Amino acid sequence: MAQASNDSTLNDLFAALLSADGWQLLSTIDPSMVASKDAAWTLNEKLRKEGHDPQVVRAVIAQSELRFKARVKFGPFADSLIFTPAGLEQATRLTIAGLHAQRFTKAGATHVADLGCGIGTDSIALASAGLQVTAVEKDETTAAATTLNLMPFENATVIHGGAEETDLAGIDGVWLDPARRTDVAGSTRRLFDPEAFSPPLSFVEKLVDSGLDVGVKLGPGLPHEAIPANAESVWISDHGSVIEACLWFGKLKRENVARAALVIDKDGAHELTSDVAAKNDPAAEVGELAAHIYEPDGAVIRSHLISKLLESTGGHLLDEHIAYFTHEEQIATPFARGYKVLAVHDYNVKKLRSWVKANGISTLDIKKRGVDATPEELRKILLAGAPKGAKNRATLMLARIGEKRVAFEVSPH
Template sequence: MAQASNDSTLNDQFAALLSPEGWSLLATIDPSMVASKDSAWALNEKLRKEGHDAAVVRAVIAQAELRYRGRVKFGPFADTLIFTPAGLEQSTRLMIAGLHARRFEQAQSKHVADLGCGIGADSIAMSSAGLRVTAVEKDETTAAAVTLNLMPFENAEVRHGTAEDTDLTGIDAVWLDPARRTDISGSSRRLFDPEAFSPPLSFVEKLVDDGMDVGVKLGPGIPHEAIPAGAEAVWMSDHGSVIEVCLWFGKLKRQDIARAALVIDKNGAHELTSSVTVEQDAKAPVGELAAHIYEPDGAVIRSHLIGTMLEQTGGHLLDEHIAYFTHAEEINTPFARGFEVLAVHDYNVKKLRGWVKANGIGSLDIKKRGVDVTPEELRRILLSGSPKSAKNKATLILARLGEKRVAFEVLPH
């Protein structure tokens, strides 16, 4: 019942937003005017005093707040879009959508179906690239939003329906972003079984079997064994955050590439690739601790391309089950973050607490792999014995090496 109530509220808000009064009022609102709860409340009071309908004011302010949050993914372009809360949360960042669209350009696709288009980020990118786009969305309110968002593009159309029921006649390529969450008792929960996605991964495989060029965006945690044979899988991270894995089939797939890690940072995009699957890959070397420890980017870890990276950088793993690697030299790579090793401590909470106190540490960064501990809770415990006057900063890397748990005291490069 809670979900039905939420849907009804969203539909009512959308109807108020698209009324002549709501649409006109929205055009006068800069999203920065609702940057905080206090400023949003003040604007609400101002608009109500000016005589605007209360439901319209609520709808306009709610949309302005979504646009303000949307600037993180869409920059200034967010100020021209229409969002739903779920649509914004699940939408592709505009720059990443541009990378998706480039695949279809390079494959010389003509007409792309964006099945499960959400609020239309990928459809916008593909339409901007000159591709003909059919955007399909099963949620009625979201379909209305994407219709508004695609109005500037004569080469785009929107259909209200499901991916499975879409007529693909005349369409030569498909893009999918399956729903990977479900609502249970009003609470959104993440799905991990690819067959529970909407549409399921088996639907993607059927499209491929039918000869369609297909790209699909999935969560980065999908098991390698769940990836269909013949796919190119690209894990992507954006400024340290692993955001997705894309599977590419047909002409969208690059020749001789089975896996890739695409890392985007302030200096641009960097890619590691492999022509073989995880099962065919050689094991990365393992050895003793050297002067520096490196934490691979999450996309490199998820794609299991640490061995490929070590072929380029040198160095070796500390443990075959732990992603950290070590090197005698300070190296510069976009695929890992480096630390100089200052000391090695046993992982003993009492002794580490004494170390914190003795060194006047008031700020502590904790990283970990293979150790069952919550960094935030451990930080609280370790700093509890340090005086408020403590100003020094320190970084610990916790890891399990074989049966032993250790704490590396390190200095970030």
């Protein structure tokens, strides 16, 4: 019942937003005007005093807040899109959507079905690449938002319907972004079982078996054992945040690439690939601590490509179960962040508090692997021992090496 009420409220807000007054009023609002709760409240009061319908004001404020939040993913382009809360959360960043679209154009696709299109960001990228696009969305309100977002593209059509019931006649490429959340008692819960997605991964495999070229976006926590043998899997991180895993089938799959880590940073895109499944990887070398410690990018860790990274950079793991690796030299790689080792401490809270006090540390960065600790809570405990006037900054990397827990005092490269 709670979900039905939430859906009804969202539909009412969307109807108010699309009214003549709502649409005109939205065009006058800069999303930065609702950058905080206080700012949103002030604007709400102002618009109501000007005589605007309270429901319209509520809808416009809500959409402006979504646009402001969306600037993280879409930059200034967010100000021209229409969002739903769930649609924004799962929406592909436009730069990444552009990379998805390139796969289809390079594979020679002409007409792509975007099944479960959400608010349509992948459809926008596909249409911008000159492809004919059929965008399909089961949720009525989200489909309406997608229709508005795709209005500039004559080569795009939106269908309100389910992915599994869509007629794919004339389609030569399929893109899917399955729903990976479910609603429980009015709140959303993330799903991890690929067969619980909507549509499930088995539906993707049926499309592949029918001869279609298929790409599917999944969460970065995708287990390797769930990846079909005929798929290329790519984990993508954007400026340090692992945002998705993609599976590619048919002509969309590259030759001699079974899995990859795509790392996007200020210098562009960098890729690490392997032609074998993770289970066939050789064991990485394990050795003693050297002068530098490196933390692989999350996409490298998720794709199980640490052994490949060590092949290209040298160095070795500190422990076979921990992603940190060590090297005698300072090396430059987009696939890992490096730190110079300054000292090694036992992981003992009392001793670390004394270390903080003795060194006048007021700012402490904490990273961890294989240690049962919450960096935020541990930071508060350790800094409680900082002396007055402390101004120094330090970084600790916590790790379990064999049966021992240690704290590496390091300096970022």
